[in-house]
Amino acid sequence: MNKLHKAFTNGKAFIPFITAGDPSLDVTKELVLEMANAGADLIELGIPFSDPVAEGQVIQAASIRALSHGITVDHIFKMLRDIRKICNTPIALMTYVNPIFAYGTERFLRNCQETGVDALIVADLPFEEKDELMPFCLKHGVYLISMIAPTSNNRIHIIAREAQGFVYCVSSMGVTGVRKNISSDAEQMVKIVKEVNGIPCAVGFGISTPEQAARMAKFADGVIVGSAIVKIIEEYGPQCVPHVIEYVSTMKNAVTKG
Amino acid sequence: MSKGRFGIYGGQYIPETLMNAVIELEEAYNHFKNDPKFKAELDSLLKNYAGRPSMLYFAEKVTNDLGGGKIYLKREDLNHTGSHKINNVLGQVLLAKYMGKTRVIAETGAGQHGVATATAAALLGLKCEIFMGMEDTQRQALNVFRMKLLGAKVNVVTSGTQTLKDAVNETLREWSRRVEDTHYVLGSVMGPHPFPTIVRDFQKVIGQEVKKQILEIEGKLPDVLIACIGGGSNAIGLFYEFIEEPNVRLIGCEAGGHGIHTNKTAATMTVGKVGIFHGMKSYFCQDEYGQIAPVYSISAGLDYPGVGPEHAYLHDIGRAEYVAVTDNEAVEAFEYLSSMEGIIPAIESAHAVAYAVKLAPKLNKDQVIVVGLSGRGDKDVASIARYQGVEIYE
Numbered sequence: 311m312n313k314l315h316k317a318f319t320n321g322k323a324f325i326p327f328i329t330a331g332d333p334s335l336d337v338t339k340e341l342v343l344e345m346a347n348a349g350a351d352l353i354e355l356g357i358p359f360s361d362p363v364a365e366g367q368v369i370q371a372a373s374i375r376a377l378s379h380g381i382t383v384d385h386i387f388k389m390l391r392d393i394r395k396i397c398n399t400p401i402a403l404m405t406y407v408n409p410i411f412a413y414g415t416e417r418f419l420r421n422c423q424e425t426g427v428d429a430l431i432v433a434d435l436p437f438e439e440k441d442e443l444m445p446f447c448l449k450h451g452v453y454l455i456s457m458i459a460p461t462s463n464n465r466i467h468i469i470a471r472e473a474q475g476f477v478y479c480v481s482s483m484g485v486t487g488v489r490k491n492i493s494s495d496a497e498q499m500v501k502i503v504k505e506v507n508g509i510p511c512a513v514g515f516g517i518s519t520p521e522q523a524a525r526m527a528k529f530a531d532g533v534i535v536g537s538a539i540v541k542i543i544e545e546y547g548p549q550c551v552p553h554v555i556e557y558v559s560t561m562k563n564a565v566t567k568g
Numbered sequence: 569m570s571k572g573r574f575g576i577y578g579g580q581y582i583p584e585t586l587m588n589a590v591i592e593l594e595e596a597y598n599h600f601k602n603d604p605k606f607k608a609e610l611d612s613l614l615k616n617y618a619g620r621p622s623m624l625y626f627a628e629k630v631t632n633d634l635g636g637g638k639i640y641l642k643r644e645d646l647n648h649t650g651s652h653k654i655n656n657v658l659g660q661v662l663l664a665k666y667m668g669k670t671r672v673i674a675e676t677g678a679g680q681h682g683v684a685t686a687t688a689a690a691l692l693g694l695k696c697e698i699f700m701g702m703e704d705t706q707r708q709a710l711n712v713f714r715m716k717l718l719g720a721k722v723n724v725v726t727s728g729t730q731t732l733k734d735a736v737n738e739t740l741r742e743w744s745r746r747v748e749d750t751h752y753v754l755g756s757v758m759g760p761h762p763f764p765t766i767v768r769d770f771q772k773v774i775g776q777e778v779k780k781q782i783l784e785i786e787g788k789l790p791d792v793l794i795a796c797i798g799g800g801s802n803a804i805g806l807f808y809e810f811i812e813e814p815n816v817r818l819i820g821c822e823a824g825g826h827g828i829h830t831n832k833t834a835a836t837m838t839v840g841k842v843g844i845f846h847g848m849k850s851y852f853c854q855d856e857y858g859q860i861a862p863v864y865s866i867s868a869g870l871d872y873p874g875v876g877p878e879h880a881y882l883h884d885i886g887r888a889e890y891v892a893v894t895d896n897e898a899v900e901a902f903e904y905l906s907s908m909e910g911i912i913p914a915i916e917s918a919h920a921v922a923y924a925v926k927l928a929p930k931l932n933k934d935q936v937i938v939v940g941l942s943g944r945g946d947k948d949v950a951s952i953a954r955y956q957g958v959e960i961y962e
Contacts, residue, residue: 360859361728361845363740364583370727382857407581407844412858434581434847438570442581442844459585461747469584480585484745 312451313400314428314475317352318510323532324523324562325512326539326554327354327404329372331381333547335389340551341543346399348555349562352512354431354534357386357405364433366487368537371544383413383421390425402429402455407442415446423450429475431455437469458503459483460495470503476510476532477503481517487537489516497529520564527565535561572761575884577877580760582847586740589747594762596667601769603666610662617691618647618654620773624781624938629908630925637791637931639924641911641941642778642806651914651943652774652802653684657753659770661688664751671695671746674753675739677704677732677798678869678916679711680943681755686720688753696720699738702730704868707951729862732798732872736846756799757876760847764876771805778938779809786936792817792927795940796919797890798834798870800879802942807888817889819927820879821919823865824892834863835892836875837883845873850880866895866955869916869943897922899955902945914943915952 317323326345330338342353358373358381365373390401403422410418410432422430430452435442440454447454453475458466460483470477481496482489500511513526514534523533542557543550571594572578580590600606614620623643631639644652664672672694676682682698689696698720705712705724715722723742728734736759743752754763757771775793782790793810795803797820810816826832828839836851843852845860853861853873865871882888898915901922906912913921917940924939931937945952953960 361733361737363737363846364585364744366741367727374728377859408852408854408858408860410858411844412841412854412856433583434844436580436582436584436587438580438587441570457584459583459587461585461588463588465584465587483585483747485741 312428312453313398314352314453317400318476318531320351322527322565323351323512324349324558324565325352325354325532325534326350326558327356327534327536328539328543329356329358329369329376330386330389331358331376331379332372332540332543333375334379335381335385337548337551339389339393341554342393343397344551344555345558346397348558350399350558351532352400352402354402354404354536357383357403357409359406359409362406362433364485366485366537368540368544369486372540383409383418387421387425390427394426400428401426402431403427404431404433407432407435410443415443419446419450419452422452427452429453429455431478437465458499466499466502467506470507470509473507473509476512478534479511479513479530480515481513481526482515486515488518496526500529520560523561524564524567533565572765574878574881577849577880578761578764579849580847581844581849582760583744585744586747589743590760590762597663597762597766600663600666606662606666610659613658613662614655614773618658620647621777622646624778624785627909630905631928633908634925634928636929636933637935637937639928640782640936640938642774642938644774644802644940644942645913645917645944649680649684649687650946651680651684652771652805653681653755654687655773655805656755656767656770656801657681657684657688660751660753660766661685661692661694664753665692665694667751669694669749669751671750672753673697673699673739673742673750674755675732675735676700676755677735677871678867678947679704679708679715680869682715682720683711683718685753686715686718689720690718697723699723699725699735699742701725701732701735704731708868708947711947732868733860756801757804757878758799758846758848758874764848764878767801768804768808768878771801772808774802774805774940775807775809778806782936782938789813789816790938791931791935792819792937793940794819794821794920794924794937796821796870796916796942797875797879798823798872798916799874800876802940804876804878806940811887818882818887819923820888820890821893821923822890823867823870823919824894825864827894828892832864833892834865834871834873836873837880837890838892840873848877850877851875866898866951867915867919869914870919891923893919893922899952901925902948902952911941912945912949913941914945915948917942
C-alpha cells in the first residue's frame with residue numbers, strides 16, 4: 311500500500327534528502343530511522359550516479375564518496391528491506407534514468423514495491439520521456455514524481471495535470487546547492503499547479519536555513535532540503551547522525567510554524 | 569515515443585530546467601533552416617570564411633604503396649580552425665545570434681570544438697565560455713591558449729574523470745543555470761533532441777561534397793567511406809548523403825585505446841551497451857549498474873563513453889559497421905600518412921586512416937575508399953612525441 315499521502319497529513323511536510331551510502335550504508339540506515347523519528351515526513355534517498363548533471367558540487371561529492379565504497383542498487387534495496395521492518399515513514403528514491411534502465415526497469419520497480427518505496431524522482435526524465443518508466447510505476451504502485459522548474463512556463467499546466475503523489479517545484483535555476491537568495495517565483499509556480507490539480511506541492515533546490523524553509527512553507531505543502539544536510543554529513547562523517555537530527559528537528563519546526 | 573528518435577535511440581532525457589531551452593531551439597531551427605537570409609549568410613560563411621568546399625585529395629603514393637583500392641582523403645583538416653567542427657559551429661552560433669542569444673557555451677575534448685566555437689563567437693560577436701576537462705587542458709595546452717586568444721573564457725573541469733564526458737556535464741549544468749541569454753553549442757551528434765539532428769544537418773555538407781567530387785573524378789560512387797567516431801559528427805557528416813546508397817559501405821572507427829579487451833578503451837559500440845545518458849538513449853560504456861565507465865583513448869576527441877543515437881540506429885539495422893582501432897594503430901597511421909603524403913592528420917582522423925590502411929590491400933584497384941580526414945594533426949605533435957618517449961616543450 312503506497313504511503314506517500316501520509317507525508318502531507320502532518321502539517322507542512324519537511325523532506326530531507328541524503329545520498330545512500332554516504333558515508334556508509336550503516337550510517338544511511340541510522341539517518342533514515344532517526345530523521346523519521348525527528349519529524350521528517352518523507353525521506354528522499356539518492357541512489358548515487360557517476361554523472362549527476364542536475365547536482366551541484368556538494369551532492370556530486372557525496373555520490374562519488376558512496377560509489378567509491380562500492381555501493382550498488384542491490385545494497386540499497388537490501389538496506390531498505392531492513393528499514394521497512396521497523397519504519398513506515400514514506401520513502402522516495404531519487405536518481406537518474408540510467409541506473410534504473412541498466413538494472414532492468416521492471417526488476418527495479420518490482421524491488422521498489424517489495425521494499426516499500428513509495429515514489430521515484432528521476433532528475434533526467436522530463437514529462438516527454440515519462441513513458442520510459444510510467445507503465446512500470448503504475449504496475450507496481452510507485453508514484454513517478456513530476457518536476458517543474460522556473461523555466462517551465464506554459465508547461466506547468468501540462469505537467470501538473472498528469473502529476474501524481476506530489477509536484478516537485480524546483481525553486482531555482484541551475485543545479486542543487488545552497489543559495490542565499492531564492493527566487494520568489496516558487497509561489498507563483500505552486501499557484502499555477504493548484505489551478506489544475508489539487509496535488510501537494512513541495513519546493514526544493516537551494517533551501518538551507520529555517521527562515522527560507524518557513525517562507526516556502528507559507529505557500530507550499532512541503533520543503534525539500536538536500537545539500538545543506540549532505541554538507542553536515544560531509545563535515546562529520548560517521549559521527550554525523552546527532553548533527554543531522556538536530557538540523558532536521560529545527561527545520562521541521564520551522565516549516566510547521568511557516 | 570518522444571521526439572527526435574532514430575529507431576529506439578535519441579529522445580530528450582534532460583532535467584525539466586532545460587526542456588524549454590531545447591523546445592525553443594527546435595522551433596528556431598525549424599524556422600531559420602528554411603529562412604533565405606539565414607541560409608545565404610551561412611553559405612557565405614562556409615565558403616568565404618571556413619573555406620568550403622574542402623578538397624577531395626587522391627592519396628596516390630599511399631594507394632600505390634598499399635597496392636589495392638584507391639584512397640581519397642576528404643580534407644576537412646584544411647578548413648579554417650583545422651577540422652570539420654567549424655561546419656557545425658558556424659551554423660549553431662549563427663542560429664544563436666538569430667535567436668537573440670548573446671552568449672554561447674561549449675564543451676571540448678581535444679580543443680578543436682572549443683577553438684571553433686570561440687572563433688565563430690569572435691566573428692559573430694557573441695560572448696563565449698568553454699568547458700574542458702583538466703586532463704585535456706594538459707594534453708592540449710596549445711588549444712587552451714588559442715581559445716583565450718580568441719577571446720573565450722576557458723573553464724577547467726575538475727569533476728569526475730576530468731575529460732570530455734565531464735566537460736559535457738559541466739556545460740549542461742552551466743546551461744541550466746543560465747538559459748535565457750545562452751546557447752549551448754553542442755559539438756557532436758549527441759545530447760537531447762534536436763542536437764543530433766541539427767549537428768548532422770550542419771555536417772552533412774561533407775558527404776554532399778564528396779558525392780559531387782567523386783562523381784566528377786571517378787564517374788561513380790565510392791565503395792567504402794571510413795571515418796573516425798567519438799560522438800560521431802564527422803562520421804555522420806560523411807555518411808549521411810550515402811545512407812540511401814546501399815552499395816556504399818559505411819565504416820566508423822572507434823577509439824580502441826589499449827585494446828577492447830582492456831578497460832583502457834573508448835570503443836562504445838564494440839564494448840558498450842544500450843543506456844540513457846547525456847539526454848539520449850544510445851550505446852554507452854558502463855558497468856552492470858549503469859554507472860558510466862571511465863574511458864580512455866590517446867585521442868582526446870574520441871575519449872567519450874557514448875555515441876550519437878543515429879549511429880546506434882545505423883549499427884543496429886546493419887547499415888554501418890563500427891570497428892575499434894587501437895592507440896598503436898592510430899599512431900602508426902599518423903606517422904605513415906605524415907611521411908608518405910606530407911599530411912599530418914589529427915590523431916582522431918588517424919584512427920580512420922589506420923583502418924583504410926588495413927582494408928585497402930583487400931580491395932581491387934578499381935575500388936574507391938574515401939577517408940574522412942576530419943582534422944589536422946598539429947595539435948597532436950607534442951603528444952605523439954611523448955608517446956614515442958621524446959620530451960618536447962611547446
